[in-house]
Amino acid sequence: MPKPKQPRRRAPLVAEPIPVPSPGQRRFYGQGVPNIDVSLLSGRLIVVEGADGSGRSTQIARLVRWLEARGHATTQVGLKRSMLVAEELDAAKGGNILSHTTMSLFYATDFADQLENTILPALRAGFMVLADRYIYTLMARDLVRGMDEAWLRNLYGIALVPDAVFYLRVSPEQLVQRTFAKKHVLDYWESGMDLGLSRDMFDSFLKYQGMIAETFQRLQGIYDFEIIDGDRPAEEVSGELQQKIEAVLRGSVGGT
Numbered sequence: 001m002p003k004p005k006q007p008r009r010r011a012p013l014v015a016e017p018i019p020v021p022s023p024g025q026r027r028f029y030g031q032g033v034p035n036i037d038v039s040l041l042s043g044r045l046i047v048v049e050g051a052d053g054s055g056r057s058t059q060i061a062r063l064v065r066w067l068e069a070r071g072h073a074t075t076q077v078g079l080k081r082s083m084l085v086a087e088e089l090d091a092a093k094g095g096n097i098l099s100h101t102t103m104s105l106f107y108a109t110d111f112a113d114q115l116e117n118t119i120l121p122a123l124r125a126g127f128m129v130l131a132d133r134y135i136y137t138l139m140a141r142d143l144v145r146g147m148d149e150a151w152l153r154n155l156y157g158i159a160l161v162p163d164a165v166f167y168l169r170v171s172p173e174q175l176v177q178r179t180f181a182k183k184h185v186l187d188y189w190e191s192g193m194d195l196g197l198s199r200d201m202f203d204s205f206l207k208y209q210g211m212i213a214e215t216f217q218r219l220q221g222i223y224d225f226e227i228i229d230g231d232r233p234a235e236e237v238s239g240e241l242q243q244k245i246e247a248v249l250r251g252s253v254g255g256t
């Protein structure tokens with residue numbers, strides 16, 4: 001007797017889904033901080049990046065008012081704000097005496113201190129943590145000074161992956177205008193004067209900020225930034241940030 005015809009097997013139309021880590025899982029970029037149960041970090045970490053004068057302080061102040069009006073507890077962190085080394089770091093920058101590696105480690109210490117003592121406890125308590133810059137600025141500054149990328153990625157493997165990273169992109173001309181309007185002088189380090197790009201500080205500022213912006217663009221391929229057009233009026237920028245943060249609040253933690 002002929003065998004009953006078997007239905008012909010068809011190749012599935014859709015390929016097997018590639019397993020991807022589910023969004024909403026908190027994680028560190030690398031080795032992280034030991035003995036931290038990331039599943040207990042219920043707050044949100046929002047990072048605002050951008051050059052000097054890009055409007056980070058302005059936007060963070062607006063976000064804090066907006067979030068607190070909606071009943072969220074907030075806390076803020078930034079570079080050189082640790083109780084441990086902020087003063088020493090300022091002194092070292094003033095003297096221009098440390099090697100790049102030592103300076104990087106100094107900044108990394110400042111970051112690690114704030115991570116352990118402010119960011120992680122605040123996230124555990126359910127706070128919205130607003131970071132005025134994060135590891136990306138530190139990496140970009142070091143990368144334009146020729147430091148090894150693998151070494152830096154390893155160093156900042158301690159960092160927690162934020163829920164969102166917003167990069168305020170502002171044209172160098174706007175940056176100069178805003179910085180002059182605010183401080184009347186350009187900053188030595190923010191102009192990259194240590195790199196010897198030009199003896200003219202204004203010229204050096206434009207060149208250096210251009211190099212940093214390029215590096216950020218490259219880092220964007222590795223880390224997930226949302227680029228925000230920061231050349232617009234402050235209210236417009238805040239409007240967009242609020243919309244994006246609302247989505248972060250609705251979603252699960254560790255969305256980036």
Ligand SMILES: Nc1ncnc2c1ncn2[C@@H]1O[C@H](COP(=O)(O)OP(=O)(O)O)[C@@H](O)[C@H]1O
Binds near residue numbers: 054230232
């Ligand atoms: N969107 C904007 N348009 C025009 N000027 C702005 C805008 N955002 C901030 N500023 C002004 O530019 C200067 C630098 O802003 P600030 O928020 O201090 O920048 P950052 O903290 O990034 O250095 C301030 O004088 C601020 O009032």
Ligand SMILES: [Mg+2]
Binds near residue numbers: 056057058
């Ligand atoms: Mg500021």
